[in-house]
Amino acid sequence: MTERRRAIVVIGTGAFSRALCRALAGLTLPPGTEVHVVGRTPGAAVAVCEAAHAAWPEPGAPAFYPVDLPLSPDIDVRWLLRAVRPHTVVVCASLQSPAEFRASDSGWARLVRTAGFAVTLPLQAALAAPIATACADADPPVTMVNACFPDAVNPTLRARGLPVLCGLGNVGSLAEAVYTGLGVTDPGRVKLFAHHAHLHEPADPELEARCWLDDEPYPDVGGLLRPVRTGSRTAVNDAGATVSAEVVRTLADGGRWIGHLPGPLGLPGGFPVQLEGTALTLRLPPGPSLDAHLSWTHRVAVLDGADVGVDGTVRFAPQATVALREHLPDLPATLMPQELPEICRRLLDLRHRLR
Known part of the structure; x- marks a missing residue:
């Protein structure tokens, strides 16, 4: 068994991740704590780390380190967990930002506003699932918490036998x-x-x-x-x-x-x-x-547009089913957790067309 370091991994560089890192910088954490921030675009993680350091420059604050890593459905963080040996991974990244629906009037944004935010569940879970798998396989296992639509994503992870302690926010x-x-x-x-x-x-x-x-x-x-x-x-x-x-x-x-x-x-x-x-x-x-x-x-x-049972079954609400079937006529009204990756691919194609 490999000994853990005093490390935390935060995956994502959006608004919530930035605010979380600033807040962590102001807390008294165990001496020597490191926070490794993972970003999908070069420089994004650097900016989050610099902002956290600037907010709380006092001695004793945790050290923040940037990591550039493409965030895609085939994300592989196993090498990072071996290198950093964290006790906790915080997932703050998904394939769909909620901010888009407040700022855009594209066809995709209108669809989601009509159907309900939960129709993006497959996009919200796409990164959390492989990260949870890596956390479970780590030696020792790593605690994972998920900040991306946890009310709905976390039950689908648990139903697939993937560990998630809790969510954040909401x-x-x-x-x-x-x-x-x-x-x-x-x-x-x-x-x-x-x-x-x-x-x-x-x-x-x-x-x-x-x-x-x-x-x-x-x-x-x-x-x-x-x-x-x-x-x-x-x-x-x-x-x-x-x-x-x-x-x-x-x-x-x-x-x-x-x-x-x-x-x-x-x-x-x-x-x-x-x-x-x-x-x-x-x-x-x-x-x-x-x-x-x-x-x-x-x-x-x-x-929100969909109900997720404790067994992870996703049932789209009537308004969501009607809205989605205008574009995906054969989309089932009920999904099993293992079907989410395929639906994610179809929704990504639909988003590309509607944007």
Whole structure:
């Protein structure tokens, strides 16, 4: 068995990755911690590392090192894991940036806005799957967390037998707004259940996020979430990245953290959790069972365009199926996890045509 170094690998150089690295630079991590940032284009990882160093230049801050590596569906990070020997890999890169749908009016952007963000699930999972395989095969195995649509991607990974501890962002960002709105400084008092779809207000109040304060249901969750929903996406990213950095620090130093994470243990949606080192447990309120929470989550997920079962089965919502079949008439309404790579290739071709 090869001894681990005090190293973290962050794959991706987009807005979330940049914010995460800046946040990591400001935390007290174990002495000698290295953060290796992987970028798909020359110079991108260098820019992230330089920004992190500039934000926190004090002695004792973690050292950031850039790595250039093409990020494609056949990505191979095994050599990097052997060279760096990290304890944690954070996946912040996919084949589809969410930012495109806020900035573009191409045919592809219009399709996704009509069908729902979850139709990009095969593109979101395309890099996470081979990276998870490499983490499982490493000696010793490496903990992987996934920040790319973890509410839906993580269940598909778990169903394929691939390890993913949890996700980052989404419910974590929403929970920060809840703490602020309630004036709560102890996250353990709050138990929030929220899906990626809850970044926007649902039309049906029955599908609004659910919250317990001191184990009592809180009635106006939508009011607490209004500031984050009407704020800038940059603010959402920054809030999620700050929380995520604390999660990564806990994985690094073996400490204890209480909060909220998406896709924990490969479950669909976002849950209240407790993390001790790499041991992750759910914090459920009294009353509804886990199955009851999952049943509600499946209903909410349809707002995003697809529901992912705990077995990884992907079921496109009616509006998503209709929109996609205008371009891919034979696309099935239900996908098994192992079918995602082929659908990814077809969606990439479709995106190229519609852009």
